[in-house]
Every structure is written in structure tokens, then in C-alpha cells.
Amino acid sequence: MRAPADSAAVAGEVLLSVQNVSLSFGGVKAIQNVSFDIRKSEVRAIIGPNGAGKTSMLNVINGFYQPQSGSITFKGVARSNMRPYDAAHGGIARTFQNVALFRGMSALDNIMAGRTLKMRRGFFWQLVRFGPAVAEEVEHRLKVEEIIDFLEIPAIRKVPVGRLPYGLQKRVELGRALAMEPDLLLLDEPMAGMNLEEKEDMSRFIVDVNEHYGTTIALIEHDMGVVMDLSDRVVVLDHGAKIADATPQEVKRDQSVIDAYLGVAH
Amino acid sequence: MASENTPADTFPKLLVRNARIFAERPALRHKDLGIWQTWTWAQVLEAVRAYAVGLSRLGVRRGDTIAIVGANRPKLYWSVMAAQMLGAVPVPVYADAVADELANVLVHAEVKFAAVEDQEQVDKILSVADRLPKLERMFYDQKKGLRDYDHSKLHCIDDVIADGRNALALDAKVGAWIDGEIAAGKGSDTSIILYTSGTTGQSKGVVLSAQGCIDAGSDTVAFDRLNEHDEALAYLPLAWVGDHYLNYVQGLIAGFCIACPESTDTAMQDLREIGPSFYFAPPRTFEQMLTRVMIRMEDAGFFKRHLFHFFIDVARRYGEKILNGQPVPLHGRLVYAIGKVLVYGPLKNVLGLSRVRVAYTAGEAIGPDLFSFYRSLGMNLKQLYGQTEAFLYVTAQPDGQIYADTVGAKLPNVDIRIADNGEVQFKSPGMFVSYFKDEAKTKEAMTADGYVKTGDAGFFDEKTGHLKIIDRAKDVGRLKDGTLFPPKYIENKLKFHPNIREAVAYGDGRDFVAAMINIDLAAVGAWAERHNVVYGSYQELAGHPLVYDLIARDIDETNRSLLDEKVMAGAQIKRFLILPKELDADDGELTRTQKVRRRFIAERYAPFIKALYDGSREADIATEVTFEDGRKGVLSARVKIRDVATTPVARDLEKAA
Numbered sequence: 045m046r047a048p049a050d051s052a053a054v055a056g057e058v059l060l061s062v063q064n065v066s067l068s069f070g071g072v073k074a075i076q077n078v079s080f081d082i083r084k085s086e087v088r089a090i091i092g093p094n095g096a097g098k099t100s101m102l103n104v105i106n107g108f109y110q111p112q113s114g115s116i117t118f119k120g121v122a123r124s125n126m127r128p129y130d131a132a133h134g135g136i137a138r139t140f141q142n143v144a145l146f147r148g149m150s151a152l153d154n155i156m157a158g159r160t161l162k163m164r165r166g167f168f169w170q171l172v173r174f175g176p177a178v179a180e181e182v183e184h185r186l187k188v189e190e191i192i193d194f195l196e197i198p199a200i201r202k203v204p205v206g207r208l209p210y211g212l213q214k215r216v217e218l219g220r221a222l223a224m225e226p227d228l229l230l231l232d233e234p235m236a237g238m239n240l241e242e243k244e245d246m247s248r249f250i251v252d253v254n255e256h257y258g259t260t261i262a263l264i265e266h267d268m269g270v271v272m273d274l275s276d277r278v279v280v281l282d283h284g285a286k287i288a289d290a291t292p293q294e295v296k297r298d299q300s301v302i303d304a305y306l307g308v309a310h
Numbered sequence: 311m312a313s314e315n316t317p318a319d320t321f322p323k324l325l326v327r328n329a330r331i332f333a334e335r336p337a338l339r340h341k342d343l344g345i346w347q348t349w350t351w352a353q354v355l356e357a358v359r360a361y362a363v364g365l366s367r368l369g370v371r372r373g374d375t376i377a378i379v380g381a382n383r384p385k386l387y388w389s390v391m392a393a394q395m396l397g398a399v400p401v402p403v404y405a406d407a408v409a410d411e412l413a414n415v416l417v418h419a420e421v422k423f424a425a426v427e428d429q430e431q432v433d434k435i436l437s438v439a440d441r442l443p444k445l446e447r448m449f450y451d452q453k454k455g456l457r458d459y460d461h462s463k464l465h466c467i468d469d470v471i472a473d474g475r476n477a478l479a480l481d482a483k484v485g486a487w488i489d490g491e492i493a494a495g496k497g498s499d500t501s502i503i504l505y506t507s508g509t510t511g512q513s514k515g516v517v518l519s520a521q522g523c524i525d526a527g528s529d530t531v532a533f534d535r536l537n538e539h540d541e542a543l544a545y546l547p548l549a550w551v552g553d554h555y556l557n558y559v560q561g562l563i564a565g566f567c568i569a570c571p572e573s574t575d576t577a578m579q580d581l582r583e584i585g586p587s588f589y590f591a592p593p594r595t596f597e598q599m600l601t602r603v604m605i606r607m608e609d610a611g612f613f614k615r616h617l618f619h620f621f622i623d624v625a626r627r628y629g630e631k632i633l634n635g636q637p638v639p640l641h642g643r644l645v646y647a648i649g650k651v652l653v654y655g656p657l658k659n660v661l662g663l664s665r666v667r668v669a670y671t672a673g674e675a676i677g678p679d680l681f682s683f684y685r686s687l688g689m690n691l692k693q694l695y696g697q698t699e700a701f702l703y704v705t706a707q708p709d710g711q712i713y714a715d716t717v718g719a720k721l722p723n724v725d726i727r728i729a730d731n732g733e734v735q736f737k738s739p740g741m742f743v744s745y746f747k748d749e750a751k752t753k754e755a756m757t758a759d760g761y762v763k764t765g766d767a768g769f770f771d772e773k774t775g776h777l778k779i780i781d782r783a784k785d786v787g788r789l790k791d792g793t794l795f796p797p798k799y800i801e802n803k804l805k806f807h808p809n810i811r812e813a814v815a816y817g818d819g820r821d822f823v824a825a826m827i828n829i830d831l832a833a834v835g836a837w838a839e840r841h842n843v844v845y846g847s848y849q850e851l852a853g854h855p856l857v858y859d860l861i862a863r864d865i866d867e868t869n870r871s872l873l874d875e876k877v878m879a880g881a882q883i884k885r886f887l888i889l890p891k892e893l894d895a896d897d898g899e900l901t902r903t904q905k906v907r908r909r910f911i912a913e914r915y916a917p918f919i920k921a922l923y924d925g926s927r928e929a930d931i932a933t934e935v936t937f938e939d940g941r942k943g944v945l946s947a948r949v950k951i952r953d954v955a956t957t958p959v960a961r962d963l964e965k966a967a
Contacts, residue, residue: 189343194454199575201344241939252455 056083058117059228059260060105065114067100067284074100075111076284082228087254088262089275089292093304096281098264099141102230105262106131106138119227132161137226139217141233141264147206151216154205155191158223159184191219194256195249211242218249222257229253231263235270243270250274272296280304319497320520322358322395324562326492329355332538332565340384341572341580349384351565354391357471362392363488364474365423368447368465372397375419375503379403379412379435380427382544382570385451385467387558389425394501394520395492398423401503401515402549404902405431406895408940413438415505416445419515419746424448425467429455432464497521503746504551506698507903515746516551516698526701526740527559529722533706534588534668538565541665542588545570545577550903552672555702556590582662589669593676594904596691598832599661600680601808605836621649622683629654629686634710654687663689670694670706673903675779675798677806678714685712693717695779699755699762701740705777716776726777727761733783734768735761767796785908787818793880795823797908800881803871807864808833812893812900814911815883816919822884824922826915827861828893834860849890849947858952861888865954873957882956885922887929889915890947896936921951 061081067074075097082088090098103109105116107128115122118134137158145154162184163170169177192198195215200208205216214234221229234250235243247270253259265271271278272292280288280295282304288295295301318324328337328351337351349357370376376393378400380386390400401419403412405427412434416424422444426432432450439445449467450456456464477484501520505513530536542561546553557568566588571580607618628642638646658664669684669691676693684691694706695717704726707718720726725737741762744752755763767786768779780786781796789795797815804813804825812828829852837860838845845851869882893899899911912919914933921929932946 186343189345193343196573198341198344198572199579244939248455255458256454 056085058082059084059119061117062101062105063115063117065101065104065111065116067097067104067109067111073284075104075281077114078281078284078286079114080279080286080289082260082262083277085254085258085260086276087250087274088260089271089278090262090264090281091266091268091271091278091295092281095283096304097284098281099232100284101281102138102232102262102264106136106230132224135224135227136230137221137224137228138230139214139221139232139234141236143210143213143217145205145213145217145220148204150202151197151205151208151212151219152188152192152201154216155188155219155223156184158220159188161224187225188219188223191222194222194252195219211238211245214238214242214246215249218246218253222253222259225257226259229259229261231261231265233264233266235265235267243267247274319524320394320492320495320499321391321501321524321559321562322492322495324524325351325355325358325391325395328562328565335538335565336541336567337561337565338384338387339567339569339584341570341576341583344572346569346583348567354388358388358391358395359485359488360474360478361388361467361471362395362474362491363477363484364470364472365392365398365449366396366488366491367473367477368470370396370398370423374398374423375401375421377401377403377416377419377421377424377426378548379424379431380405380451380548381574382546382548382553382557383427383451384570386425386427386548387544387568387570389449389467390502390558393425394495395488397491397495397499399500399503401505402554403505404507404547404549406547407902408896409434409437413441415513415515416442419503419505420444422446426450428452432456432459495520497524500743502554504554504698505549507550507901507905514748514751517743517746518701518740519743522740522743523555523559523701524563525723526703526738527555527563529739530703530706531560531564533708533721536560536564536566536588536668540564540566540587540667541584542566542568542590543571543577543581543584543586544568545574545581546590547902551696551698551702552590556588556670560588578662582660585662585665587665587667589663589666591669591671592673592904593671593680594674596671596676596684597680597805597808600683601830601833603657603661604808605832608836608840618653621645621653622686624649625654625686626682629688630682630712633685633688633690634712650688658687658689666690668692672696672717674905675802676714677802679806681714695777697764699742699764700736700738701742703740704734704736704738704764707776711774711776713771713774713776716771716774716778719776725761728769729763732767732769732786734764734766734777734779736764737761789817789823789880790819790821791880795881800825800868800872800883801906803868804864804883807867809837809860809864812906814893814906814908816908816912816922817881820923823881824919825865825883825886826911826918826922827886827888829857829861829888831892848892849945852888852890853947853949855950858888858950861886862952862954869954869956883954884956885951885953887918887922887949887951889918890931890949891935891945894936897934918949927951 058081063079065078066076090101092098104111107130115124192201197215200212205213234246254261275292278292278295280301287300287304288298318327333352334350336348337354338349339346376398378386378389393400401421403415423446424435447463449465449470451467453466497520499520501518501523503515503517505515542557544557561568569584571577607615624645628638628646631638666689669689672694692707692712694703696702696704703721704724705718705720723739727735729735735757765783766779767781767783768777771778781798785797787795795817800815801813804810809830810827811830814826815823817823834857843854843856865883865886872882873879895902900906917929917931928948928950930948932944934942935945936942
């Protein structure tokens with residue numbers, strides 16, 4: 045169990061804030077007028093029952109969905125909508141609920157792909173692989189190798205990810221997101237479908253990323269034990285609306301959260 | 311320097327010598343961030359001197375004990391060297407030991423300092439800190455995860471080295487002082503304390519002197535003609551006598567390079583990249599390698615599979631003879647040469663054994679088939695016999711005199727005799743000084759005239775003059791009718807079958823021999839896949855009737871081979887069962903070096919033993935198991951027992967025992 049968020053962390057600078065965002069698909073209101081912020085270097089959890097709009101929220105943050113109303117302020121710049129390309133360029137990286145890797149490529153190449161945005165040489169230079177392009181590749185490879193070492197996956201460096209067990213694929217995916225050296229890392233259910241040991245490993249890596257690289261992390265998670273242990277602050281969504289926003293301890297005691305999870309007689 | 315002409319009698323002096331004569335030759339390699347980093351002897355000396363200065367500034371003094379905990383990493387080897395430079399005593403501890411086991415050793419060795427690999431080991435030691443009031447400081451290699459720890463008593467090894475370097479650069483007197491410390495080391499100093507793995511109870515600290523280590527190492531370096539052009543992969547547990555002897559000691563004496571793998575999981579890939587010329591592996595590793603090759607060949611295409619089997623047959627017929635320099639018909643040599651190009655060469659390359667000049671195996675008996683398989687490929691695989699108390703070697707097979715069932719002739723300067731009860735006793739240059747803080751146990755292990763009792767029963771083979779080991783002297787038992795029963799001998803015969811990973815045989819004071827079997831999940835799993843046998847867990851596969859049939863065939867074969875040996879014919883296996891879980895060191899069923907603890911297993915699985923001998927068809931058990939993360943759970947199972955047909959033997963043959 046981590047120490048409760050101390051006042052310094054709570055008072056940290058706001059990295060991203062979501063203001064009055066609403067999103068609907070036809071008649072389905074996925075998100076209704078939600079506001080919250082993510083502060084620098086914290087681990088922020090977004091939780092809620094199935095269909096609460098958690099993944100939609102993440103997709104709005106990294107620009108995959110365009111909200112009908114409301115705005116997002118990231119690093120001081122407010123936008124009504126963000127495009128995925130802008131998000132990636134601005135330093136937001138993410139992993140997916142279902143693993144989204146290049147299955148035929150090795151773990152190393154997959155993580156290397158995360159460096160694409162950082163590469164300065166164009167397609168031609170990469171193709172001839174000569175002079176400055178080589179120097180650049182060496183520099184990126186070093187960064188990637190550090191990540192491989194950090195995530196303890198040197199043994200699978202050259203293995204095509206399609207042949208890896210699920211837990212390791214998740215780890216490679218995290219590696220690819222880290223390769224972008226993001227300011228904000230979005231994790232969509234990083235522990236889904238994992239066994240206990242894999243969960244423990246992943247939790248440790250999330251804490252390490254946060255402490256070692258100082259990366260701000262926003263994560264969606266179903267495993268309440270994990271959320272309570274890892275996060276500094278928690279946003280709770282239910283039916284697209286925000287019902288709570290507090291520290292894990294407070295959220296645990298919140299009656300509306302308990303009702304949302306356990307159901308209540310209407 | 312004073313040591314210019316006198317032979318070095320401590321390891322720091324050897325390091326100084328190597329830095330002088332092998333200056334720019336590689337001493338140590340480590341794969342870091344995917345690339346092999348190399349240090350020359352001169353660089354190692356520079357770093358270790360600085361490290362030793364840094365350590366002394368943090369309070370390490372002559373005679374202090376320093377625990378070394380972690381995998382084979384350059385900085386942990388340097389920690390051993392730096393400690394020895396200061397006259398402190400390194401105490402390597404098995405890195406996979408759980409906190410409690412670790413604490414037992416650290417408490418007993420009264421360690422004041424610990425050099426550890428990473429956060430995991432730091433956490434482990436911190437968790438038992440209240441039992442270690444003498445522990446002053448810890449030094450760690452990998453920074454990851456340790457940034458926010460309290461650093462008042464915790465230091466990164468890099469920082470200690472940098473601090474030492476700084477001190478050396480600021481004041482010339484510091485350099486002179488550390489050189490004085492190196493020169494002050496004597497051959498009679500305690501070089502290292504190695505804790506035994508505890509096959510026979512609580513582990514004991516074996517105290518070894520510097521001179522003894524160097525004398526023993528020099529003999530075997532000469533015996534195998536090792537030199538500065540050799541290279542070895544340091545992947546064996548740091549705390550095991552084998553790693554310390556084969557890599558650290560022989561490396562420093564011969565001046566060869568030791569390469570540390572990137573991590574434990576990558577050792578096999580790293581082996582391939584390094585291509586060592588000196589290689590040691592326990593029989594288990596050779597067995598796993600072969601099993602993997604065989605499984606992959608079964609899945610290969612028709613043409614490749616037949617090519618492989620054809621040439622492996624050729625190698626079986628001629629390979630060993632060619633290696634031993636015996637006469638072989640010309641066409642045999644020709645076909646073997648083709649096989650070398652098409653199969654043996656590529657196969658050895660895949661396994662990383664292409665450049666091996668000398669390879670050893672020891673620890674357990676190796677199956678004759680397994681042994682000759684590797685030899686027939688042209689690899690000079692040999693056996694040795696030794697123990698921690700001897701500082702490893704007692705006997706070894708000289709080139710060209712290789713027999714699968716012996717452990718070789720005595721080494722130069724070693725004296726061996728067989729006691730009346732069959733026990734092997736020896737005197738050797740590397741022989742231990744004493745057990746640390748255990749006068750009584752030391753006395754118990756020695757004879758009055760100064761021989762070490764090995765506790766192993768053996769005899770000298772009449773034909774070859776080589777030593778043969780049958781079993782632990784105290785384990786050799788007899789059946790009720792007086793038939794000789796050496797359990798390990800029978801277990802080893804069983805384990806030579808690829809489907810059987812581990813076996814435990816019982817029979818002492820009983821009517822007949824019975825066995826409990828552990829199936830090999832890789833081999834039996836692959837077999838199950840080929841034969842459409844569906845299973846959901848290890849336990850389910852182990853209890854499958856078809857798997858029982860499979861194992862019954864292996865036992866039948868074992869019985870037939872026992873029948874061939876007059877002495878053993880009465881000890882055929884009559885009943886067996888397959889254990890529902892893998893025997894595991896975490897549950898105390900195996901030692902950390904993966905040897906079975908027969909007595910412990912007998913207590914734990916008492917209902918099984920009872921059922922094996924009272925004629926039951928089934929037995930139930932509920933036993934506690936420990937998971938990898940230290941949690942405990944309960945395993946309950948109903949296990950079937952199978953009878954095997956045995957061939958009766960005439961009484962007079964049994965009497966021959």
C-alpha cells in the first residue's frame with residue numbers, strides 16, 4: 045500500500061484538465077459533462093462499473109474521439125478537440141485494452157516503433173541506412189535497450205510478439221509506450237486477463253515507471269486492489285457521469301461509489 | 311613490486327600479476343543493454359583497487375565478512391576481489407534463497423557488510439534486518455527501484471568505486487597503502503567461506519585458504535591445459551563451489567576471460583553468442599538441451615528428421631571412437647565427416663558448443679546415452695568428482711580415458727583411499743581448513759590421520775583404475791532378503807529416460823523396491839500433444855492412464871537393465887506411482903542444487919509410501935505447497951499405484967552382492 049497522496053503531490057502543477065466534456069454516439073450518452081484534472085507525476089485512476097465510459101474518456105483524452113462539447117487543456121494549451129497525432133506529439137502515449145502490437149515483429153522492433161516520432165531522418169535516410177541515419181538509430185536503440193532492461197525482457201528481445209504469452213505482450217506494449225518518453229501515459233486496463241504473478245509484476249513496473257521516469261500515469265482498471273494500491277487519486281464514473289473524485293481511501297468509503305458498484309434499489 | 315618473482319599466494323596478487331602480463335587481454339565480459347561489454351585485466355585491476363579503497367573508507371576491515379548475494383555480475387565478482395584485497399572474507403549466498411534461509415547464513419557468518427545485485431536482494435535482507443544487528447552497510451549493483459530508499463547505510467557500487475578513484479587521484483599515499491594491503495595478504499589467510507547447499511541437513515560454512523585454492527586451481531589448469539586464450543560462461547550460482555572454482559579461481563590462475571550472461575533467462579542465448587572453450591554444466595542441463603533438440607526434431611519436416619536421425623546413428627557408431635583416437639574404418643570416417651558438415655557442426659553451433667575444448671559435468675550421475683551423445687558429436691565432455699570440502703576436484707577423467715560410468719582417476723597431488731565401509735576418503739591441496747565456527751562438525755568430517763570423509767560409497771574399477779561412485783555411503787541400504795539397494799543408482803537409471811524428470815526409490819528394510827516418479831512436463835507434454843491426450847494441469851497429466859502406461863514401459867526397461875547387472879538384479883522396481891506435483895526446492899523436497907531429499911520426501915508423502923507397500927491401488931494426500939511468491943496453498947490429490955512385472959532371479963546371484 046502506498047502512502048496516501050501527500051499535500052505536495054496534490055498541490056502539483058496540473059498537466060491535463062478535462063472541462064465539462066460530453067460525448068454521445070447517436071442517442072447513447074457515453075460521457076456527460078465530466079471535469080477532472082491530472083497533476084504532474086501522479087498516478088491517476090479512472091474507475092467505474094462496466095459501460096461507465098472509462099475507455100471513452102481515455103479516447104477523448106488522446107484525441108481518438110471528438111467530444112461534442114467541453115474542452116481539454118494539456119500543458120496549458122486548451123483545445124476543443126485533440127487529434128491523435130497532436131496527442132502523440134504532445135507527449136501522450138497509451139496502451140490498449142486488447143493488445144495492439146505488430147504480431148510478426150520482434151519485441152525489440154515493436155518497442156523501436158515507439159521511437160518513430162523521435163526520429164529526425166526521413167524515410168530515404170532510414171532506407172539507405174547510412175551516415176547520420178546509423179548514428180541516430182544507435183542512439184534510439186540505446187534508449188530502447190534501456191527500456192528492455194527496465195522491463196526485464198532481454199530474453200525475448202528477438203522473439204516475434206505473436207509467440208509470446210499474454211502477460212509479456214502487455215509488457216512489450218508498455219515498453220512501446222515508454223519508448224515515446226511520454227509526459228502522460230494512459231493505460232487501459234493494464235492488468236486485464238493476467239494471473240496474480242503477472243499482475244504483481246505489472247504493478248511493480250507501473251510504480252517503477254512513475255518513480256524512475258517521473259511519468260504521469262492515468263490508468264483504467266477493474267481490479268480494485270490494484271487501484272487502491274497504485275493510485276494517488278481516483279475518478280469514479282458511472283453511466284457517463286462523474287460521481288466521485290478523491291483519494292483511494294475516501295473513494296472506498298463513498299456511499300455513491302458503493303451504490304454504483306453493488307447496485308441500489310431505486 | 312615484491313611479488314615480481316615469488317609465485318602469487320593470494321587472488322589479489324594474481325590479479326596484479328595478470329594486469330601486468332595479460333594487460334590488454336579480456337578478463338571479464340558482461341552483456342549489458344544488448345551489447346557485450348569487455349574489461350581487460352588492467353581495467354579490472356584499476357576498478358577493483360578503487361573499489362577496495364572505497365570499501366575501506368566505508369569501514370571494511372581485515373577479517374570482516376561480506377555477504378555476496380546475486381547472479382553472476384561483474385561487480386559481484388569485483389566485490390569478491392575487493393574484499394580479498396582488503397583481507398576481508400567474502401561469503402557468497404545463493405541468490406534464490408528465501409529470506410529466512412538467507413538470514414540463517416548471514417547470521418552464522420556474522421556478516422558486517424553485504425554486496426548484492428538489486429532491489430530484490432536489498433528488500434530480502436531488509437526484511438530480516440532485525441536478525442542481523444551486526445550488518446553495517448549494503449552495496450548494490452543495479453539502481454532500479456532503489457532511488458527512494460534510505461541511503462544512510464546503502465551504497466551503489468558505482469559510487470563506492472568512484473569515491474575510491476577520487477581518493478586515489480587526490481592522494482598518492484592511498485595508492486601505496488592499498489598496494490601494501492595487497493602485499494600483506496598471506497597464503498594462509500581465509501580466502502572465502504562457501505556454504506554447502508545442505509544436501510545432508512543444515513548448510514555448513516566451508517573455510518578455504520588462499521594457498522589451498524590456488525594450489526588446487528593450478529593443478530587442474532595444468533591438467534586441462536587452460537590458458538589466457540580460453541573463455542568460459544559464468545552462469546552457475548555464484549555461491550556454489552563450482553562457479554567459484556571453475557570461473558573465478560581458474561580464470562585468475564590461467565588468465566582466461568569469464569563472460570557473465572545478461573540475465574538468468576538469457577544464459578542459453580548468451581552461451582551461443584560467447585561460444586566458450588571451457589564449459590561446465592550439470593547433467594540436468596545437458597539433458598534439458600538434448601530433450602529440447604529431440605522435441606524440435608520430432609516437429610521438423612520429414613527430410614530433416616531423417617537426415618538428423620541417420621547421422622546421429624552414424625555418430626553413435628563412430629563418433630566416440632574417433633574422439634578417443636581408436637581405429638575406425640575409412641568409410642566410417644568419411645560418413646562422419648559429411649555428418650560433421652551437415653548435422654553435428656550446425657547442431658553444436660545452435661547449442662553454443664562449437665568452440666568447446668574441454669567440458670565437464672558433475673554433481674549427479676550422467677546417463678551413458680546422454681554422455682555418449684555429446685561425445686559422439688565430437689565434444690570433449692568429461693566427468694569429475696568432488697565436493698565443497700575438497701574445493702571441488704578430487705578426481706577427473708584425463709583426455710582419452712573416458713568412461714560413462716566412472717568419475718575418473720585421482721588428480722595430481724590428491725590422495726584417495728576407500729575405507730572398510732566403502733566410503734571414499736581423500737587428502738587434497740585444496741582441502742578445506744574447517745567448518746566456520748563448528749569445531750565438532752569439522753572433527754566429524756575428518757579421520758584421525760587427516761583424511762576428509764566424503765560420505766560417498768565407491769570403489770576403484772579394476773579395468774580402468776578409475777573411481778566409481780555408487781551412492782551416499784549412509785544411503786546404501788538392503789532389502790529384507792539382503793539384496794543391495796543403492797537408491798540413487800536406481801533413481802539415476804530411471805532419470806535417464808527423457809519422460810522421467812525426477813525419481814525417488816525406496817526399499818531399505820522392505821520386501822521390494824518401489825518408486826515415486828516425477829514426469830518431465832516438456833517431454834510428456836509434447837508426447838501428449840502428438841497423441842491427442844488432453845489435459846488441463848500438471849496434476850491431470852501426471853494422473854492420466856496413458857501417461858502411466860508410458861512410464862510403465864520406461865520402468866520395464868529399467869528393470870531389464872538392472873537384471874543385466876548381477877549385483878542389482880534383486881532390486882527391480884515392483885510398484886510405482888506418479889507424483890501429482892513437481893518436486894521443488896521451495897517446498898524443501900530438493901536442495902538448492904536440485905538433489906532429492908529422500909527422507910524429507912518420505913515423511914511428506916507418508917501415505918504414498920504406506921500405500922506402495924500395503925498393496926493399495928490408490929492413495930490420497932493433502933500437502934502444503936509453497937508458490938513462487940512465497941504464499942502457501944494446499945494440494946490434495948488421489949493418486950493411482952501401478953504394479954510392474956519383474957523377472958525373478960536365482961538366489962545365488964543375489965548373494966553375490
